[in-house]
Amino acid sequence: MLTGELVRLRALEPSDAESLYRWVNDWELGQWMTNSHPRSLDQIRKRCEDRKVNTYELVVLGIEKIADGKLLGVVDLRDAEPEQGRAEVDIYIGDRDHWDGGYGTEALRLMCNYGFAMMRLHLIALWVVAENERARHVYRKLGFVEDGRHRECFRGQDGKYHDMYLMSLLEGELK
Template structure:
């Protein structure tokens, strides 16, 4: 368990299934998380249950999903994850979704992402983490920059949202940038 001032990241539990099914089938959550990519939703309860069972059974070191809980009331409000952790290169890809819309814009996702970054740079001894969003998700890009992520590149017109194309935007953060910003390693 990793705890901040607003949220805690805890291991994925069997009780999280219903929340994840609801978030993965909320069109507005899917829109902001993926640009509305139909591969990400709607999804069946069985598909999410299969994902949960695999994560609970096979929690390999190269990936993990955490439930984001609001410390004020213990409510599950989202999920954060890392994947493709490569101990040789010291890199991983991270992701964050706040599924409860009433928690959007309150700093919950930013703190969850900061806690995850601190864990990966500290406990996992990584050198670099990255994440990606689409160029229409300006709120996410502002949050990533505020936390210390740097825009590293764009895949032009790579994300289709309705009939419009947006860039896929890659952000990264290095251990030395994290250390300079937070004073922690």
């Protein structure tokens, strides 16, 4: 487990399915995320039970609050390429009561540290919808820089197209 002052990152368990189900079906949380078609609780339970072991190419971890063991969200490093030393990161805090307070910032810092130290990555990238200022603020605070803008490439749940920023963080830039 990766542990900070506020959160620990741990492998997801089948018992996490109910929280994941609530978050997947929360419009406000999902408005800036790419979601698949609606899934039932049973489908999410099965997915949790059948989840593959974390590998270099995909590391998915739950964000757990240290104080009470409550699952707050999910963070992953995906599409890792050892030859290139790069991966992409995704994160969300599903529990609205914890959207502020530094939980996401600490979880992302822990995951990036893991990527650089344990996976020997040189670059961690992410895509973020231009209007998602809350997320962009966290990313900039940790040292991510905006590398470019992809125009109208994300269709939100509002049916409108939105621009996205490509942001990246190089080894040694994490704040």
